Amino acid sequence: MDLFIFSIFIFFAEYGYTMNITEKSDVYIYGVVLLEILSGRSAVENWLREGSHIVEWVKKKMGSFELAVTILDAKLQGMPDQMVQEMLQTLGIAMFCVNSSPAERPTMKEVLALLMEVKSSPAEWGENFTTFNEAIIYS
Numbered sequence: 495m496d497l498f499i500f501s502i503f504i505f506f507a508e509y510g511y512t513m514n515i516t517e518k519s520d521v522y523i524y525g526v527v528l529l530e531i532l533s534g535r536s537a538v539e540n541w542l543r544e545g546s547h548i549v550e551w552v553k554k555k556m557g558s559f560e561l562a563v564t565i566l567d568a569k570l571q572g573m574p575d576q577m578v579q580e581m582l583q584t585l586g587i588a589m590f591c592v593n594s595s596p597a598e599r600p601t602m603k604e605v606l607a608l609l610m611e612v613k614s615s616p617a618e619w620g621e622n623f624t625t626f627n628e629a630i631i632y633s
Contacts, residue, residue: 518596521602521605522592524602525587528584529548529585529592530548532581533565534566534569535548552565552585562585563582566581580612
């Protein structure tokens, strides 16, 4: 049921911006999913609790004097700086995807290229990655 509500919610949020569903709508939805993963929050949960869609919540946080790292899931605290920096870069890509102007959004091919630039090898993450991975699996 939650997935169904989420799908309808995202569909209407995007439709409300553009009044049209296009290939760029998929990019918008992908951006929302990235924001959910990065923040550890659900778009629907955020809306029910705070009255704002996750995109609006992130934009508000980024527009305030709070550090962008406060948007990230608290489970990332204490992780290697390299990993946190990659998550912040991915946050930037997600915000690029949820631009209110579909013409300004990247294509999925461009999103993939941007994400590949962020990628580093697990050896660069350090020993804390194993701890982080276990924390995610068992939480």
